[in-house]
Amino acid sequence: MGRPCRQLEAAAARAVLGAADTLLFDCDGVLWRGDAAVAGAPGTLARLEAAGKRLCYVTNNSSRTRQAYADKLRRLGFPAAAPRQVFGSAYCAARYLRQALPPGAAAYVLGGAAPLDPAVRAVLVGFDEHFAYAKLCQALRYLLRGDAACLLVGTNRDHRLPLEGGAAIPGTGCLVKAVEVAAEREAFIIGKPSRYIFDCVVSEFDIDPARTIMVGDRLDTDILMGNTCGLTTILTLTGVSTLEEVKGHQESDCPARKNLIPDYYVDSIADLLPALED
Amino acid sequence: MGRPCRQLEAAAARAVLGAADTLLFDCDGVLWRGDAAVAGAPGTLARLEAAGKRLCYVTNNSSRTRQAYADKLRRLGFPAAAPRQVFGSAYCAARYLRQALPPGAAAYVLGGAAPLDPAVRAVLVGFDEHFAYAKLCQALRYLLRGDAACLLVGTNRDHRLPLEGGAAIPGTGCLVKAVEVAAEREAFIIGKPSRYIFDCVVSEFDIDPARTIMVGDRLDTDILMGNTCGLTTILTLTGVSTLEEVKGHQESDCPARKNLIPDYYVDSIADLLPALED
Numbered sequence: 001m002g003r004p005c006r007q008l009e010a011a012a013a014r015a016v017l018g019a020a021d022t023l024l025f026d027c028d029g030v031l032w033r034g035d036a037a038v039a040g041a042p043g044t045l046a047r048l049e050a051a052g053k054r055l056c057y058v059t060n061n062s063s064r065t066r067q068a069y070a071d072k073l074r075r076l077g078f079p080a081a082a083p084r085q086v087f088g089s090a091y092c093a094a095r096y097l098r099q100a101l102p103p104g105a106a107a108y109v110l111g112g113a114a115p116l117d118p119a120v121r122a123v124l125v126g127f128d129e130h131f132a133y134a135k136l137c138q139a140l141r142y143l144l145r146g147d148a149a150c151l152l153v154g155t156n157r158d159h160r161l162p163l164e165g166g167a168a169i170p171g172t173g174c175l176v177k178a179v180e181v182a183a184e185r186e187a188f189i190i191g192k193p194s195r196y197i198f199d200c201v202v203s204e205f206d207i208d209p210a211r212t213i214m215v216g217d218r219l220d221t222d223i224l225m226g227n228t229c230g231l232t233t234i235l236t237l238t239g240v241s242t243l244e245e246v247k248g249h250q251e252s253d254c255p256a257r258k259n260l261i262p263d264y265y266v267d268s269i270a271d272l273l274p275a276l277e278d
Numbered sequence: 279m280g281r282p283c284r285q286l287e288a289a290a291a292r293a294v295l296g297a298a299d300t301l302l303f304d305c306d307g308v309l310w311r312g313d314a315a316v317a318g319a320p321g322t323l324a325r326l327e328a329a330g331k332r333l334c335y336v337t338n339n340s341s342r343t344r345q346a347y348a349d350k351l352r353r354l355g356f357p358a359a360a361p362r363q364v365f366g367s368a369y370c371a372a373r374y375l376r377q378a379l380p381p382g383a384a385a386y387v388l389g390g391a392a393p394l395d396p397a398v399r400a401v402l403v404g405f406d407e408h409f410a411y412a413k414l415c416q417a418l419r420y421l422l423r424g425d426a427a428c429l430l431v432g433t434n435r436d437h438r439l440p441l442e443g444g445a446a447i448p449g450t451g452c453l454v455k456a457v458e459v460a461a462e463r464e465a466f467i468i469g470k471p472s473r474y475i476f477d478c479v480v481s482e483f484d485i486d487p488a489r490t491i492m493v494g495d496r497l498d499t500d501i502l503m504g505n506t507c508g509l510t511t512i513l514t515l516t517g518v519s520t521l522e523e524v525k526g527h528q529e530s531d532c533p534a535r536k537n538l539i540p541d542y543y544v545d546s547i548a549d550l551l552p553a554l555e556d
Contacts, residue, residue: 005524008512008542013553016510016542022490024479024509026470029440029495029517030547038516040548047554056479058492060434060450060469060499061405084482089433089450089469090404092478096468097400100429105399121383124371127339131411136448140438144446151378155367156338159459160418162307168422170414170460172338172367178456181437182448190374191338191367192304200370201302201334204362212300214336217307221338231302232294234286238316239307246283264286264294269308270318275291276325 022054027069028061032076042077049079057086066091116141122151125179125187127161127172136178143183152183156191158221162240192216193224198231215269219245219260227259235262236269300332305347306339310354320355327357335364344369394419400429403457403465405439405450414456421461430461434469436499440518470494471502476509493547497523497538505537513540514547 008016025031031041045055057069066083073081123139142150154176160168176187191197201207209230216222217239226233235241243265249257266272286294303309309319327333335347344361351359401417420428432454438446454465469475479485487508494500495517504511513519521543527535544550 005513005521005528005539006542008544008549010552012542013550016491016512017550017553020489020491020510022483022485024476024490024492024504026494026496026500026517030493030500030514033516034441038514038546038548040546040551044547044550044554047551051554054483056483058470058475058479058500058503060436087475087478089475092475093402093404093431093433093468095478096431096466096474097402097429101399105397119383121379122375124375126368126371129411131414133407133409133448133453136409136452140446140448151375153371153374155371158338159462163312168418170411170418170456174414174456174459175411177459178448178452181452181455184437188374190371192336196374197336197365197367197370198302200365200373201336205300205332205334207300211298212302213294213298214302215308216304218304222304222308222336225336226302232298234294235283236308238311239304243283250283261283264284264290266286268316268318269322270316271286272291272295273318273322273325274288275295276322276329 017048017051017053020053022056023048024056024058027057027059031057031073031078035076037076037078042079046079055079055081055085057081059087060089064088064090116145120150122153123179124153124155125172125176126155128175131175136182139179140182143179143185152179152185152187154179154187154189156221157189158191192218192221193228195225195229198225198229217241219249219262223262224259226262233262233264234269235265236267237265238268295326295329295331298331300334301326302334302336305335305337309335309351309356313354315354315356320357324357333357333359333363335359337365338367342366342368394423398428400431401457402431402433403450403454404433406453409453414460417457418460421457421463430457430463430465432457432465432467434499435467436469470496470499471506473503473507476503476507495519497527497540501540502537505539511540511542512547513543514545515543516546 006012030038032038049055066086066088069086069088070081070083120142123142143152155172157173157176158171159173160171162168180187213232213234214222214226215234215236216226217236219235219241223233223235235246237243246261246265249260310316323333344364344366347364347366348359348361398420401420421430433450435451435454436449437451438449440446458465491510491512492500492504493512493514494504495514497513497519501511501513513524515521524539524543527538
């Protein structure tokens with residue numbers, strides 16, 4: 001059974017608390033839920049404080065100040081707390097940046113619901129330059145709706161869309177991941193490297209994989225899909241992936257990375273031309 | 279060296295192409311870059327077609343129709359392609375949904391740049407109800423800027439923020455993950471389970487971990503941090519995590535999951551009260 005997890009009952013609790021001088025409390029779900037204190041919690045903290053324990057509040061919430069937490073503790077009947085007993089992630093982030101950045105440096109900080117349509121049974125995440133938090137909320141509402149299973153589908157997992165001149169913008173994979181994290185489940189992926197996109201080809205044409213070549217510039221999408229589907233794969237070096245990356249996969253011990261190695265590569269598909277001369 | 283990756287040269291190319299009757303092409307980075315065909319690519323495809331090969335176009339791009347791809351191929355001088363040769367992820371997603379959903383079901387579909395401030399040296403991702411794709415773009419521009427290393431910091435990885443009545447909204451972890459995927463690197467995380475938030479406590483108070491208790495309602499944040507930092511950990515069952523989850527971790531063979539097991543649990547921290555009576 002490994003490491004045990006015993007219920008903390010009177011005698012043991014006494015020993016455990018007696019051996020401690022500090023208690024860190026998460027707030028939401030521990031001290032309160034929403035705007036209501038957990039029954040008995042304020043009294044418990046008052047006793048702990050009276051017994052000489054130090055109390056701190058450690059929360060991942062980044063949208064409230066330390067003072068706001070101190071105010072809420074007081075309002076809900078907890079022992080008075082000084083703002084310096086409160087450790088929110090915004091405060092701690094500010095601390096970190098102050099230490100990690102040179103003086104004068106700044107930080108760029110990223111910091112509604114319509115009625116649900118009862119006919120909706122799937123959330124599809126594609127590239128969306130108007131992606132916004134409100135949409136993420138709406139997607140989660142659909143995905144959590146208890147009355148009907150709701151599919152979660154992503155068009156692809158591409159991290160970035162390359163622009164001219166080496167620049168890039170975030171790809172659909174970013175948006176898919178955001179929804180997956182909220183939903184706590186994996187999306188079904190349509191695009192490469194999923195074989196589904198190849199299955200679509202097969203269903204529309206009479207395809208023999210042994211006689212099919214996949215040409216692509218990305219190892220993690222094009223080549224992986226091609227190898228997975230039993231196709232011959234050719235990497236062309238005019239796009240994203242490099243021979244260095246191929247070498248890395250070849251030298252790796254990880255079996256999964258073998259599928260990222262193309263059968264062949266060309267500097268450009270123009271290099272195939274001589275083979276096509278009579 | 280494992281599976282080889284040979285350069286495809288004339289003799290081999292002839293054999294490889296001769297053995298194939300279909301070629302699937304990714305488009306961007308393979309056939310064109312932006313609005314310019316890769317030099318030699320249109321001629322190559324024309325020869326392939328003349329040699330009787332079937333050509334298909336398989337792209338993860340979800341924002342253009344099959345017809346738009348056919349148009350672009352023609353405009354850039356490639357052999358004429360029918361829309362049915364084009365397999366974009368939007369088209370394939372629609373196919374999938376048609377098959378996977380019952381008749382009449384619908385799908386909810388998700389799918390600017392300011393001047394860069396030269397002083398910015400970090401991107402901090404916190405909870406942001408106005409999170410939007412334009413912000414994700416801006417973050418990536420900072421993170422990719424070549425002239426100065428830019429930190430990527432997330433306040434926490436919480437998947438969801440629970441609301442009253444069992445509902446929930448997406449948490450900061452969704453937004454952090456979106457930026458990480460775009461940036462192709464991991465954020466430094468401030469909040470639990472990172473020990474950094476505990477280090478902040480230590481730097482402000484004289485803390486002895488052996489004498490410190492962490493009380494929380496989440497195994498993956500509160501309890502993990504507490505265990506990592508050598509604190510005594512107590513799970514309270516008034517919030518997110520359940521005893522079932524504890525049991526799952528206990529029965530698992532995975533060493534990492536051992537750190538998710540609290541030393542103790544209580545139904546509510548009110549249960550600590552009796553231990554505090556004189």
